Amino acid sequence: MATPVYLKKMTWTMEEGLISKWLKREGDKTSEGEGLCEVETEKTTDEIQAPASGTLLKVLHKEGTAVPVNALIAVIGSPGEDISSIPVSAEPTVATGPQLVPLEKAQQARVSPTISEAPEPSLERIRISPSARRLARERGIDVTKIKGTGPSGRIVSEDVLTFSGKPEAGLPAEEYKSAPLAGHRKVIADRLSLSARTAVHVPITMEIDMTPAAKLKSEKEKTGLQVSYNDFIIKATAMALREFPAVNTMLLGQELRTITEVNVGFAVVSGEDLLVPVIRNADQLSLEDISRNGKTLAERARSGSLTTREMSGGTFTVSNLGMYDVDLFAPVINPPETAILGVGRIVPKLVVLGENTVIRQMMTLTLVFDHRVIDGARAAKFLQRVKQLLETPEKLVS
Amino acid sequence: MSETRELDFAEAIREAIRQEMLRDKTLILMGEDVGKFGGIFGCTKGLQAEFGEERIRDTPISETAILGASIGAALTGMHCIAELEFMDFIGCPMDQIFNQMAKIRYMFGGSMNVPVVLRAPAGSRYPVACGAAQHSQSLEAWFMHVPGLKVVTPSMPYDAKGLLINAIRCGDPVLFVEHKLLYYAKRMASLRGPYPTLIQKVPEESYVIPFGKADIKRPGEDITVVATMMMVHKALRVAEELAKKGISMEVIDPRTLVPLDKQTIVESVKKTGKVVVASEDAKTAGVGAEIAAMIMEEAFDYLDAPVKRVSGLDVPIPYAPILESTVVPQERHIREAVLEVLGQKE
Numbered sequence A: 001m002a003t004p005v006y007l008k009k010m011t012w013t014m015e016e017g018l019i020s021k022w023l024k025r026e027g028d029k030t031s032e033g034e035g036l037c038e039v040e041t042e043k044t045t046d047e048i049q050a051p052a053s054g055t056l057l058k059v060l061h062k063e064g065t066a067v068p069v070n071a072l073i074a075v076i077g078s079p080g081e082d083i084s085s086i087p088v089s090a091e092p093t094v095a096t097g098p099q100l101v102p103l104e105k106a107q108q109a110r111v112s113p114t115i116s117e118a119p120e121p122s123l124e125r126i127r128i129s130p131s132a133r134r135l136a137r138e139r140g141i142d143v144t145k146i147k148g149t150g151p152s153g154r155i156v157s158e159d160v161l162t163f164s165g166k167p168e169a170g171l172p173a174e175e176y177k178s179a180p181l182a183g184h185r186k187v188i189a190d191r192l193s194l195s196a197r198t199a200v201h202v203p204i205t206m207e208i209d210m211t212p213a214a215k216l217k218s219e220k221e222k223t224g225l226q227v228s229y230n231d232f233i234i235k236a237t238a239m240a241l242r243e244f245p246a247v248n249t250m251l252l253g254q255e256l257r258t259i260t261e262v263n264v265g266f267a268v269v270s271g272e273d274l275l276v277p278v279i280r281n282a283d284q285l286s287l288e289d290i291s292r293n294g295k296t297l298a299e300r301a302r303s304g305s306l307t308t309r310e311m312s313g314g315t316f317t318v319s320n321l322g323m324y325d326v327d328l329f330a331p332v333i334n335p336p337e338t339a340i341l342g343v344g345r346i347v348p349k350l351v352v353l354g355e356n357t358v359i360r361q362m363m364t365l366t367l368v369f370d371h372r373v374i375d376g377a378r379a380a381k382f383l384q385r386v387k388q389l390l391e392t393p394e395k396l397v398s
Numbered sequence B: 001m002s003e004t005r006e007l008d009f010a011e012a013i014r015e016a017i018r019q020e021m022l023r024d025k026t027l028i029l030m031g032e033d034v035g036k037f038g039g040i041f042g043c044t045k046g047l048q049a050e051f052g053e054e055r056i057r058d059t060p061i062s063e064t065a066i067l068g069a070s071i072g073a074a075l076t077g078m079h080c081i082a083e084l085e086f087m088d089f090i091g092c093p094m095d096q097i098f099n100q101m102a103k104i105r106y107m108f109g110g111s112m113n114v115p116v117v118l119r120a121p122a123g124s125r126y127p128v129a130c131g132a133a134q135h136s137q138s139l140e141a142w143f144m145h146v147p148g149l150k151v152v153t154p155s156m157p158y159d160a161k162g163l164l165i166n167a168i169r170c171g172d173p174v175l176f177v178e179h180k181l182l183y184y185a186k187r188m189a190s191l192r193g194p195y196p197t198l199i200q201k202v203p204e205e206s207y208v209i210p211f212g213k214a215d216i217k218r219p220g221e222d223i224t225v226v227a228t229m230m231m232v233h234k235a236l237r238v239a240e241e242l243a244k245k246g247i248s249m250e251v252i253d254p255r256t257l258v259p260l261d262k263q264t265i266v267e268s269v270k271k272t273g274k275v276v277v278a279s280e281d282a283k284t285a286g287v288g289a290e291i292a293a294m295i296m297e298e299a300f301d302y303l304d305a306p307v308k309r310v311s312g313l314d315v316p317i318p319y320a321p322i323l324e325s326t327v328v329p330q331e332r333h334i335r336e337a338v339l340e341v342l343g344q345k346e
Helices: A103-111 A130-139 A157-164 A183-198 A211-222 A229-243 A287-302 A376-391 B009-023 B047-051 B063-075 B087-091 B094-101 B140-144 B157-169 B180-184 B230-243 B262-272 B287-302 B321-327 B331-342
Strands: A003-006 A016-022 A035-040 A045-049 A054-059 A065-068 A072-077 A201-209 A249-252 A255-258 A264-266 A268-270 A273-275 A316-320 A339-353 A356-370 B004-007 B027-031 B056-058 B079-083 B116-122 B150-152 B174-179 B200-203 B215-218 B223-227 B249-253 B256-258 B275-282 B308-312
Touching: A035 A072, A130 A157, A130 B287, A201 A376, A211 A229, A211 A356, A211 A376, A229 A264, A229 A287, A229 A316, A229 A339, A229 A376, A264 A287, A268 A287, A339 A376, A356 A376, B004 B009, B009 B027, B009 B047, B009 B157, B009 B174, B009 B180, B009 B200, B027 B063, B047 B056, B063 B079, B063 B094, B063 B116, B087 B094, B087 B116, B094 B116, B116 B157, B116 B180, B140 B150, B140 B174, B140 B256, B140 B287, B150 B157, B157 B174, B157 B200, B174 B180, B215 B230, B223 B230, B223 B262, B223 B331, B230 B249, B230 B275, B230 B331, B249 B262, B262 B287, B275 B287, B275 B331, B287 B308, B308 B331
Parallel strands: A264 A316, A316 A339, B027 B056, B027 B079, B079 B116, B116 B174, B150 B174, B223 B249, B223 B275, B275 B308
Antiparallel strands: A003 A072, A016 A035, A016 A065, A035 A045, A054 A072, A201 A356, A249 A255, A268 A273, A339 A356, B004 B200, B150 B256, B215 B249
């Protein structure tokens, strides 16, 4: 039986996706779960995977076409199979055989074919083992949403357990809510576990006296310029990265690639998502430019309209949890970058200065670096340089 | 103090008979060539010399006579073991078995019972010998269909001894099926190699294994294989192989088909969700059919795949060894079935 392939909704805000690349051509064999095409959304690029094994019989949209969510994009089946029951035709002028769908119907299908218009799979036709059906019933899971991996695509117990994400049997359905690991969450999970598996994370911590920066910040504000502490930190980091190319290096397989551009990413929370927009060539931008760019990017992140380009190309990441009263923390390196800076809150503290005890605005920075790429002394010098720049902020605006 | 030695199946049978002969003076044994010759498969060797011609009786070549005389003697107070040379000849005394032996207790309102153990050597002897269509059959399923009979199908020496002693003492008619290939273990190294479980430590002292108690011959998590008689040994060999692929096979030997230990099988199915039933008899209306149907009734909601039967083909057993090895299920048939049910490729 032929299987239709639809453009899935990849993020909550996604309305359409750009088919950027077909990984399979018409006539190619594909197996279930294999990537069929790459789809670019405003947030990310993801693969559409084959929902079934077979031959890619029909591709409905060329590369570079924007397609609405839930639109039919391809059909998988056996070679020579009659797929007339599926409203296939993006190019009505191309004859596909005697079973060609009438033009009118085909165009309708092209305009807004949605999952709800596809024939609803009836319960009788779902292959599911008695055990899997029992488990699904116990967990309150809709079996039509589960993909079977047993013989002939039968849904077996394991599929239900995988779907519900709880391998332990016997928990009543009311005690938890389950959702599949998918979309952006899955991207984060995959990338961070890759980082944790590969990079050798070492955190080092320094206290920064932000009193001069605070003074400069309020001076700027008096002239009508809104600059955040984060802007200072990004600027100082970018300047230090320019001086320490080893930190601006990526380990790619067996290659150490030192990047010429200094592109600083900063973590932004957008609803449920964690996004990292990138300020390119941050070392060459003025504090004001960084501030302006940063604001625009953060707003675009929160509205979910960042482009893939705006989120790629980073060589270093700054993550700030100061606004949540966090004093210090050690973030996970954003692969394949070499280091990440964890920014804590700025808080007035009693500090010994010369012979006196004074109140200063203190902030703790934690640099987590990949020990495979750089050593502790170099990382310390780098962080020390960031500290010097932040404590003499006039260097950041000159 | 109990002494354990390594015995094969035939030795375990002989020891059970001898010990019961010593214990019970009313016990006699009848069959063709059971006396001087010691039985066609050697199970009664030496017993006539020890217990005399009266108690270990050579009979004419008439299975009907053997059964008729045994049932008659049992009704007049004796305990009898009736031995067939081959189970294939069980058709001759059929009325004696299913209308008389199995029904007398019921017909006489419980006032009489028939303590007869009918020992019936069954099964294919491939690769040891060729028995063809009239000396190789496994007909135990016929008797599962006869209310009033117990059907015992041991696979190992330890079980054979305990179950035979229980059969002799239980006071009711028992069909005691002995797979012929099990007899050859001590004589043939080529069998001992692949199936080390054919020879076992068996306590010298007398002991009883109750009917209706299955034995888990190998615990496992992924799939349950219910196997009988020689198929138990074949299944254990497959389990050993598949363990290397990370497949954990539970092998259950029901040991008695009537009564059947449903509970042990169902509990295993609830754990694994997947079942293969391996028996040597012809597939249609066979042992596998009965066990599969029982599982469907008792554990449907726990099945994760259809129950698969591995059984003999529905054809007469051929004389040519290569054909016999196709008609009679071998390890490869079990392995294929297990992988199929698990949804894996060879």
